[in-house]
Amino acid sequence: MLSFAGSLRVLVALEPCDMRKSFNGLYALATERLGEDPRRGTIFVFSNRRHTRIKILYWDGTGLWVMTKRLEEGTFSWPRSAESKAFKLRLNPEALAMLTDGVDLRGARLRPWYERGE
Numbered sequence: 001m002l003s004f005a006g007s008l009r010v011l012v013a014l015e016p017c018d019m020r021k022s023f024n025g026l027y028a029l030a031t032e033r034l035g036e037d038p039r040r041g042t043i044f045v046f047s048n049r050r051h052t053r054i055k056i057l058y059w060d061g062t063g064l065w066v067m068t069k070r071l072e073e074g075t076f077s078w079p080r081s082a083e084s085k086a087f088k089l090r091l092n093p094e095a096l097a098m099l100t101d102g103v104d105l106r107g108a109r110l111r112p113w114y115e116r117g118e
Contacts, residue, residue, distance in 0.1 A: 008041070008043060008093045009040075009041065009042040009043070009090070010042070010043045010091045010092065010093055010095075010096045011030075011034060011036060011042055011043070011044050011045070011088045011089070011090055011091075012044075012045045012078075012079055012088060012090075012091055012096075012099075013029065013033070013034060013044065013045065013046045013047070013087065013088055014078075014079070014080065014086055014087055014089055015033075015087060016046075016047055016048050016049040016051075017029055017046045017048070017055075018048075019046075019048045019053050019055060021046075021055070022066055023064050023066055026044065026046060026057040026066065027064065029044075029046065030042075030044045030057060033087060034087055036088075038057060038058075038059050039059045040059070041059065041061075042058075042059075043056055043057070043058045044056065044057040044058070045091075045096065045099075047076060047078055050075060051077075051078045052070065052071045052074075053068065053069065053070045054068070054069050054076060054100070055067065056068075069100060071102075074102070076100075077102070077104040077105055077106065079091065079099070079106075
């Protein structure tokens with residue numbers, strides 16, 4: 001299970017990406033497609049079309065991290081935006097941990113004591 005600080009900003013790319021991309025390719029997606037600067041401490045989460053793999057791009061202040069997870073069975077419950085033309089969606093760190101652990105975010109609800117303020 002991944003654990004992130006509650007103040008961490010998490011952005012999910014809603015459109016699938018080519019999982020062959022690594023540091024430079026994901027950095028370009030974050031800046032050009034999502035309009036964000038990866039060096040500001042945001043975690044960027046990308047998925048393939050079938051939602052069986054995710055890649056996470058993170059700048060820790062000294063360099064870029066790329067983390068990958070491949071599911072052996074099933075798919076990640078990929079979030080959707082209420083806006084049809086949205087390219088990204090902000091999640092809180094707890095929701096990211098639940099997403100990577102296989103929890104369906106559409107039916108799950110965080111308890112008030114578990115939620116952190118923005």
